[in-house]
Amino acid sequence: MAAGDLPVRLSSFVGRKAELTELSELVLAHRLVTVTGPGGGGKTRLAVALADRLRSRYGHRVRWLGLAGIPPRSAVDRVLAALADAFELSEETIESAVTALAGEPSLLVVDNCEHVLETAAPLLGELLRACPGLTVLATSQEALGIAGEAVYRLPPLKAEAARLFVDRAQAVSHGFELTEANGPHISAICTRLDGVPLAIELAAAWAPTLGVAQIAARLDDTLAVLTQGDREAMPRHRTLRAALDWSWDLLEKPEQELLAQLSVFHGGFSVDAVEAVAQSEDVLRSLSRLVNRSLVMVEQSDQAQYRLLRIVQQYAASRLGDDSGPAERLAQHALDLLQRAAGRWEGAEQQEWLDLFVAERDGLQTALTWHIDRGEAEQATKLVVGLWWPSYLLGRYRETRDRLERVLAMPGPVPPDLRTEAELALGTMAHLQGEADLAEVHLRVAFNAMKAAGDLTAEARELHWLGGAAMRRGEYDEARRLGERCIALWRTLDHPSNLSRAIDYLGMRELLAGELDRAEALLREARSRYESDGAGEGLGWTTVLLAGVEHYRGESAVARTLLGESRRLAERTNSGSTLAWTLQFLGLEERRAGRLDAAEDLLSQSLQAHNDHGNRWRAASILEALALTALARRNDRGQLRRAVRLLGHATSLRARLGTPVPAVEADEVSAGLQVARAALPLDEFRTAWAEGEIWSLEKVAEVDPTSRPASPPITIAETRVDALRIVALGVSEVHRNDTLLDAADWGYAKPRELFQFLLGSGPVSKGRIGAELWPDVSAQTLRNSFHTCLHQVRRTLGRSDWITFRGGRYEFNQSLEYAYDVADLEAAAAVGDLARVIDLYRGDYLTDVTGASWIDERRESLRQTFERSLIALAEAKATDGHVEESIDLYQRAVSHDPLLESAHRALISLHLIQGDRAAAVRQYNTVTEILATELRTTPSPQTTALLQ
Numbered sequence: 052m053a054a055g056d057l058p059v060r061l062s063s064f065v066g067r068k069a070e071l072t073e074l075s076e077l078v079l080a081h082r083l084v085t086v087t088g089p090g091g092g093g094k095t096r097l098a099v100a101l102a103d104r105l106r107s108r109y110g111h112r113v114r115w116l117g118l119a120g121i122p123p124r125s126a127v128d129r130v131l132a133a134l135a136d137a138f139e140l141s142e143e144t145i146e147s148a149v150t151a152l153a154g155e156p157s158l159l160v161v162d163n164c165e166h167v168l169e170t171a172a173p174l175l176g177e178l179l180r181a182c183p184g185l186t187v188l189a190t191s192q193e194a195l196g197i198a199g200e201a202v203y204r205l206p207p208l209k210a211e212a213a214r215l216f217v218d219r220a221q222a223v224s225h226g227f228e229l230t231e232a233n234g235p236h237i238s239a240i241c242t243r244l245d246g247v248p249l250a251i252e253l254a255a256a257w258a259p260t261l262g263v264a265q266i267a268a269r270l271d272d273t274l275a276v277l278t279q280g281d282r283e284a285m286p287r288h289r290t291l292r293a294a295l296d297w298s299w300d301l302l303e304k305p306e307q308e309l310l311a312q313l314s315v316f317h318g319g320f321s322v323d324a325v326e327a328v329a330q331s332e333d334v335l336r337s338l339s340r341l342v343n344r345s346l347v348m349v350e351q352s353d354q355a356q357y358r359l360l361r362i363v364q365q366y367a368a369s370r371l372g373d374d375s376g377p378a379e380r381l382a383q384h385a386l387d388l389l390q391r392a393a394g395r396w397e398g399a400e401q402q403e404w405l406d407l408f409v410a411e412r413d414g415l416q417t418a419l420t421w422h423i424d425r426g427e428a429e430q431a432t433k434l435v436v437g438l439w440w441p442s443y444l445l446g447r448y449r450e451t452r453d454r455l456e457r458v459l460a461m462p463g464p465v466p467p468d469l470r471t472e473a474e475l476a477l478g479t480m481a482h483l484q485g486e487a488d489l490a491e492v493h494l495r496v497a498f499n500a501m502k503a504a505g506d507l508t509a510e511a512r513e514l515h516w517l518g519g520a521a522m523r524r525g526e527y528d529e530a531r532r533l534g535e536r537c538i539a540l541w542r543t544l545d546h547p548s549n550l551s552r553a554i555d556y557l558g559m560r561e562l563l564a565g566e567l568d569r570a571e572a573l574l575r576e577a578r579s580r581y582e583s584d585g586a587g588e589g590l591g592w593t594t595v596l597l598a599g600v601e602h603y604r605g606e607s608a609v610a611r612t613l614l615g616e617s618r619r620l621a622e623r624t625n626s627g628s629t630l631a632w633t634l635q636f637l638g639l640e641e642r643r644a645g646r647l648d649a650a651e652d653l654l655s656q657s658l659q660a661h662n663d664h665g666n667r668w669r670a671a672s673i674l675e676a677l678a679l680t681a682l683a684r685r686n687d688r689g690q691l692r693r694a695v696r697l698l699g700h701a702t703s704l705r706a707r708l709g710t711p712v713p714a715v716e717a718d719e720v721s722a723g724l725q726v727a728r729a730a731l732p733l734d735e736f737r738t739a740w741a742e743g744e745i746w747s748l749e750k751v752a753e754v755d756p757t758s759r760p761a762s763p764p765i766t767i768a769e770t771r772v773d774a775l776r777i778v779a780l781g782v783s784e785v786h787r788n789d790t791l792l793d794a795a796d797w798g799y800a801k802p803r804e805l806f807q808f809l810l811g812s813g814p815v816s817k818g819r820i821g822a823e824l825w826p827d828v829s830a831q832t833l834r835n836s837f838h839t840c841l842h843q844v845r846r847t848l849g850r851s852d853w854i855t856f857r858g859g860r861y862e863f864n865q866s867l868e869y870a871y872d873v874a875d876l877e878a879a880a881a882v883g884d885l886a887r888v889i890d891l892y893r894g895d896y897l898t899d900v901t902g903a904s905w906i907d908e909r910r911e912s913l914r915q916t917f918e919r920s921l922i923a924l925a926e927a928k929a930t931d932g933h934v935e936e937s938i939d940l941y942q943r944a945v946s947h948d949p950l951l952e953s954a955h956r957a958l959i960s961l962h963l964i965q966g967d968r969a970a971a972v973r974q975y976n977t978v979t980e981i982l983a984t985e986l987r988t989t990p991s992p993q994t995t996a997l998l999q
Contacts, residue, residue: 064100065218066211067093068907074101074203078158078188079986081201082179085164085189088205089345089360090294091249094190095162097205101188102160108950108986112157114138123166123301130170145174149181156184156988164191165344166301172197184988192298192345204345207246207360210826211904213237215248219255227258231859234818236263243270245360250291295366298346307370309337310346312377314367318413319350319358327384328377356410378421382430385411385418389437397548402587402624408441409625419454428463432473439476443483444588446627449665452480471500475512485668485708487520508549511540515553518560523668525711527564534560551580555593562599563713571600591620591629598636603715607640614640631660635673642680648798650680651839662748668710670748674701675716679723685730687842692739695727699743700751774868775848779807780876780913781894787849801836802843804900806854806863809844810871811909814860823905873913880916885927888920889943918944922954934961949981956994963997971998 074097077084086094106113116137121129128143135143138151152159159178164171172195175187179197189195194202208215213229216237220227229237240263244250257266299307312329313320326334338357341347346363350356359367371377388411395404408415415438422431435458442451455477459470478493494516501509518533534557541550558573574593581589598613614637621630638653658673678697681690698720705711712720728736743751776786785792785806797803805824809815821833841861845851855864872891879887896910925940938961944954955978962971975990975998982988989995 065215068904077201083187083200085194086203090298093248098190109158116161119163127170152182152185159187161189193343212241212246213822216251216255219252220258224258229818231818233263236267239267306337306340310367311371314371315377317417319356320414321410324414328380382418385415428461429465431458432465432469436472446664448483484665522560523710530560565715567600587624588626595632671701671704675720691730695739696743696751699740703744777871779873782899796847798843801840805840806844809863814862885920885924892917959997
């Protein structure tokens with residue numbers, strides 16, 4: 052490339068639309084902006100893209116200064132030499148650089164500063180002070196540390212990471228595409244690589260050789276796998292290890308030592324944990340330096356939380372080697388923390404310690420795994436016993452049970468009282484998950500041991516469990532008897548926190564039994580106790596159960612108020628159980644109000660939460676609620692079949708768990724079953740029921756993509772074919788025949804967005820749709836949300852075949868009768884009908900829809916088509932002597948983009964051709980004011996020369 056020119060990239064720039072916008076605003080507001088982030092994070096590519104965007108504003112005054120080739124810690128003369136080369140200076144002096152930059156506003160992009168900070172930073176500071184019109188955009192792993200500097204920490208790619216992988220894989224493997232089959236593996240790759248662009252590109256380079264699943268499976272050792280980089284890239288960007296070696300070599304020895312020791316953390320960690328693990332000089336200073344160097348990520352809240360990117364963690368571990376000291380110190384820190392927390396998980400200190408537990412959870416799990424791997428049964432049991440109660444409070448049943456089972460299976464001596472606590476914990480977790488037989492095995496062992504040891508709480512704990520087991524079997528009178536005895540015992544033993552638990556637990560049993568008045572009295576008593584104690588988790592739990600009482604009474608307004616409160620409490624306390632129940636009752640309220648799509652979404656979220664926690668007992672109730680929601684769409688045969696599958700799966704699950712439908716839900720579920728039997732032919736009902744019994748929970752919960760009206764389809768002979776007229780330029784409109792479809796017809800915003808996406812995308816997989824429209828949801832939620840949304844689109848358009856599904860792809864059916872202004876504009880542009888393009892462009896693409904990257908890209912592309920057509924037609928009119936028409940077109944261009952200096956310049960020339968110097972001066976003053984206000988710059992010499 053020519054000295055000072057922007058680098059030319061041979062591969063596409065993917066994503067980063069939001070970052071480009073944010074950086075553009077920073078560059079307009081600050082004279083020095085530094086983009087920081089880890090090596091391979093995409094800083095250089097982003098700087099090139101931004102500089103290219105700003106070239107239309109700065110013109111030839113955008114210059115590039117690449118420092119990558121300068122040796123680390125070089126003297127100032129090496130940096131001056133690079134600057135002289137960039138600006139073609141005759142002398143390698145600061146005075147020559149100032150002379151070159153002082154004349155007019157300029158943008159200087161300085162790339163890869165981290166290894167020459169000591170020399171580059173003072174030099175850039177001097178240039179900025181001497182050249183008032185100079186703006187500097189720098190990239191570095193560390194901020195420059197100059198007064199007035201705005202630092203932009205470049206985040207990893209998120210939703211766009213999968214698009215980058217697919218783009219790079221397609222470049223090296225013809226025919227590669229995103230599918231429903233490989234989509235989860237691509238997502239896993241991008242997650243494992245923390246969205247780091249270089250790592251994703253290196254992984255995609257394996258696409259011609261390995262399947263996506265094989266690439267994902269080999270990422271346990273990313274440093275060995277990610278080695279096939281671009282041979283034309285800088286040496287440190289050809290392999291992942293080379294990129295990390297570069298960052299490592301720039302660290303001082305104490306920083307290297309600390310980074311290696313931090314590799315024992317798998318996940319987040321606190322500053323207390325760092326100080327416990329590290330044996331380095333001045334730990335906090337070194338930690339600060341690692342954060343500044345973008346090697347340690349930090350999330351600021353009340354207490355800073357740190358983490359290493361996975362690729363950095365693996366690299367640092369390779370540097371640590373066989374030194375077990377940091378892991379031993381982490382394990383001791385974990386044990387000390389849990390010993391301090393004992394007895395503080397309830398009462399006024401509960402939230403403080405739960406917050407600390409959440410912050411330290413990854414480190415605690417790492418310590419436990421370390422003890423397990425070393426076969427240290429006693430130490431592992433101490434940790435797992437300390438972990439189980441806070442994990443229970445947060446609703447993390449599945450992971451807690453898995454840990455307990457793993458530790459109890461370890462050989463080796465464990466003190467009897469410690470093993471008893473572990474047995475009690477495992478039995479409780481199994482009970483909460485509906486595993487009655489397994490629960491009894493472990494709880495019997497625990498209770499017998501407790502009684503033999505003279506533990507006075509054993510009987511109360513046993514009654515608590517027996518009452519819960521009776522409730523799950525539907526034996527409500529027995530559950531009440533046992534619960535009341537349990538409460539009486541806890542009162543006698545004077546155990547306030549356990550008493551509150553027993554009261555709220557009996558309240559839940561009464562709720563599920565349909566005894567709403569009894570439930571309310573118990574739950575209000577428990578809630579009052581939790582309020583007095585300051586126990587936020589218990590407060591949220593009783594609040595959602597009281598909301599359930601009001602829901603079943605039909606008091607929707609009261610229920611919704613309580614649910615709003617329980618949701619806030621669940622989020623504040625990180626209580627997964629409270630949130631899952633809250634989502635369930637919110638979904639039931641939405642169904643009662645007739646908002647079936649919202650109900651479907653909330654219930655699906657609740658099902659996902661319960662399933663994640665391993666709470667199969669409640670999952671059965673959510674499946675039945677989803678079935679009743681599907682049945683409410685009575686004109687949809689596919690939804691009827693889905694409802695039957697859901698009921699079949701729930702019934703099969705209940706049979707395995709030995710738990711009937713709760714009495715408070717039974718009448719509605721029974722009535723729904725009768726509706727389904729009457730709505731479907733017997734053979735179809737039996738087939739759907741059998742499918743529900745054998746299908747997985749995830750599959751049975753999906754919306755049926757082949758749903759169709761229950762009544763016979765209307766034929767062309769019976770009525771005229773619907774026609775669509777779609778307007779997407781300006782405020783979007785969709786007309787079905789002569790009727791404008793309004794917000795009520797669409798139901799909610801997402802169906803309209805999905806329709807517009809399918810209009811412009813061609814055949815597209817569900818994976819691609821999910822990546823664009825639902826980028827941050829789980830696969831389960833995507834399946835439900837997408838098919839619910841698709842159903843609404845088809846229903847709104849009046850016939851299902853507007854959106855077809857063939858070969859694993861969804862597509863707008865262009866064979867039907869429709870008119871679409873964007874398609875008309877693109878067709879006109881393809882044949883050079885400039886006047887038609889201009890006439891069709893009534894506004895920017897989907898101006899009433901914001902926030903979606905696919906819309907932003909399409910919008911910008913259509914804007915450029917319109918602008919090019921305006922300028923081309925204006926030039927043609929001027930050449931043909933039609934000056935007035937040319938002026939009108941150029942005025943439209945500057946009205947559309949006031950920063951289009953070339954159009955302002957053309958208007959000045961045309962006014963001068965007409966002999967109207969006053970108009971030319973007014974146009975010059977207009978562009979001067981716009982450039983000064985928006986860009987803090989002046990017109991280019993070419994523009995100024997017109998009036999001289």
